[in-house]
Amino acid sequence: MTILVKIADLDLSGKRVLVREDYNVPIKDGEIEDDTRIYASLLTLNKILDTGAKVMIMSHLGRPKEGEFDEAFSLAPIAKCLSSLLDRKVPLVKDWLDEIDMENREIVLCENVRFETGEIANEDELARKMAALCNVYVNDAFATAHRVQASTHGVAKYAPVSAAGPLLITELKTLSRALKDPAKPMVAVVGGSKVSSKLTILESLSKKVDQLIVGGGIANTFLKAAGYNVGKSLYEEGLVEKAKKIMAAAKESGGEIPLPVDVVCAKEFSAHADASIKGIENIEDDDMILDVGPETIARFTDILGQAQTIVWNGPLGVFEFDRFSAGTRALAESIAISDAFSIAGGGDTLSAITKFGVSNKISYISTGGGAFLEFLGGKKLPAVAILEESARAWAAMERGREY
Numbered sequence: 001m002t003i004l005v006k007i008a009d010l011d012l013s014g015k016r017v018l019v020r021e022d023y024n025v026p027i028k029d030g031e032i033e034d035d036t037r038i039y040a041s042l043l044t045l046n047k048i049l050d051t052g053a054k055v056m057i058m059s060h061l062g063r064p065k066e067g068e069f070d071e072a073f074s075l076a077p078i079a080k081c082l083s084s085l086l087d088r089k090v091p092l093v094k095d096w097l098d099e100i101d102m103e104n105r106e107i108v109l110c111e112n113v114r115f116e117t118g119e120i121a122n123e124d125e126l127a128r129k130m131a132a133l134c135n136v137y138v139n140d141a142f143a144t145a146h147r148v149q150a151s152t153h154g155v156a157k158y159a160p161v162s163a164a165g166p167l168l169i170t171e172l173k174t175l176s177r178a179l180k181d182p183a184k185p186m187v188a189v190v191g192g193s194k195v196s197s198k199l200t201i202l203e204s205l206s207k208k209v210d211q212l213i214v215g216g217g218i219a220n221t222f223l224k225a226a227g228y229n230v231g232k233s234l235y236e237e238g239l240v241e242k243a244k245k246i247m248a249a250a251k252e253s254g255g256e257i258p259l260p261v262d263v264v265c266a267k268e269f270s271a272h273a274d275a276s277i278k279g280i281e282n283i284e285d286d287d288m289i290l291d292v293g294p295e296t297i298a299r300f301t302d303i304l305g306q307a308q309t310i311v312w313n314g315p316l317g318v319f320e321f322d323r324f325s326a327g328t329r330a331l332a333e334s335i336a337i338s339d340a341f342s343i344a345g346g347g348d349t350l351s352a353i354t355k356f357g358v359s360n361k362i363s364y365i366s367t368g369g370g371a372f373l374e375f376l377g378g379k380k381l382p383a384v385a386i387l388e389e390s391a392r393a394w395a396a397m398e399r400g401r402e403y
């Protein structure tokens with residue numbers, strides 16, 4: 001059983017509370033395209049503010065170069081969005097590691113943690129500086145719980161008390177419950193760009209679920225492994241052998257991975273490229289596979305129609321371009337009309353769910369991408385493991401106080 005310190009266990013009144021959220025949201029031309037993650041954090045922030053604490057929020061955004069400020073990765077749009085959602089000013093603090101001067105019930109957003117040297121490498125010096133800002137550290141960022149970084153892991157070692165936020169706890173509870181004894185058949189759809197970023201989960205899910213469906217660039221690597229020409233499509237040569245093994249293992253356990261039989265191709269990677277539907281055996285050397293075709297959609301829809309539990313992460317194609325979005329749209333709509341218990345997670349998956357208007361028809365939407373996949377694969381999330389360690393230390397200290 002997971003033991004974590006919750007914010008309700010603590011007296012936060014007047015305390016400096018450093019909260020890690022995941023506000024790594026899609027932003028275009030300074031506008032937030034999907035605020036699901038920001039919206040999901042409001043409950044936590046309001047709960048902590050109500051106690052009379054001083055609230056400092058940390059988050060990362062994108063992959064800026066460490067040690068440098070870069071306007072393109074500033075959290076300014078997030079501060080604006082939070083101010084509007086909370087109906088109060090949420091200032092963005094640039095040099096937050098120096099010191100943050102605050103009154104009780106005030107809330108600030110610290111600038112992108114990835115501008116700080118040592119964040120990604122989980123350097124002790126940075127983790128200690130973060131911890132020195134607060135009396136209590138609260139990790140509420142399920143979506144980054146698979147990362148061993150200063151703001152998700154190191155800081156929890158050095159903060160006086162490290163707790164799990166409500167959003168993190170809800171994610172852990174709901175996903176554990178849903179996956180403990182899932183209704184069968186269970187179908188997992190794993191799409192997106194690369195096998196390499198989802199290899200562990202592909203391996204573990206192929207053993208766990210009754211049917212694994214692969215899509216996007218991942219499917220291209222599997223198609224290559226099955227001997228098809230994929231032309232100029234995105235695929236990973238170095239993972240072709242792994243893909244062969246995963247396919248063989250899935251076949252052996254009775255759930256052959258269904259590969260696309262037809263696809264939507266283009267000669268260039270562009271929203272306006274001419275799209276043509278081709279049988280998978282007719283791909284030319286200068287073709288790029290950017291979506292699945294209608295016959296494949298029909299086959300996948302049929303499999304999803306029989307499922308009792310559906311787990312989904314990653315698009316079936318380049319859904320951001322309307323001409324190549326039909327596969328992901330059909331997938332979202334099949335899940336939406338299905339009676340199965342459905343769980344979806346991941347940044348791009350959330351954007352697709354919003355784009356195709358099926359948000360309220362998915363049983364549970366996780367804010368996590370990589371963390372969601374690692375959790376599904378049965379891995380212990382490092383940010384949760386360190387919170388458990390802190391909880392044990394905290395419980396021992398509390399017991400000591402009772403004497």
Ligand code: AMP
Pocket residue numbers: 191192193194197215216217220234289290291313314315316317318319320346348
């Ligand atoms: P991921 O972050 O791995 O879930 O990948 C999501 C991204 O994969 C989206 O931005 C999609 O546009 C992209 N994607 C999906 N299918 C393809 C494809 N066939 N070729 C290139 N990119 C793809």
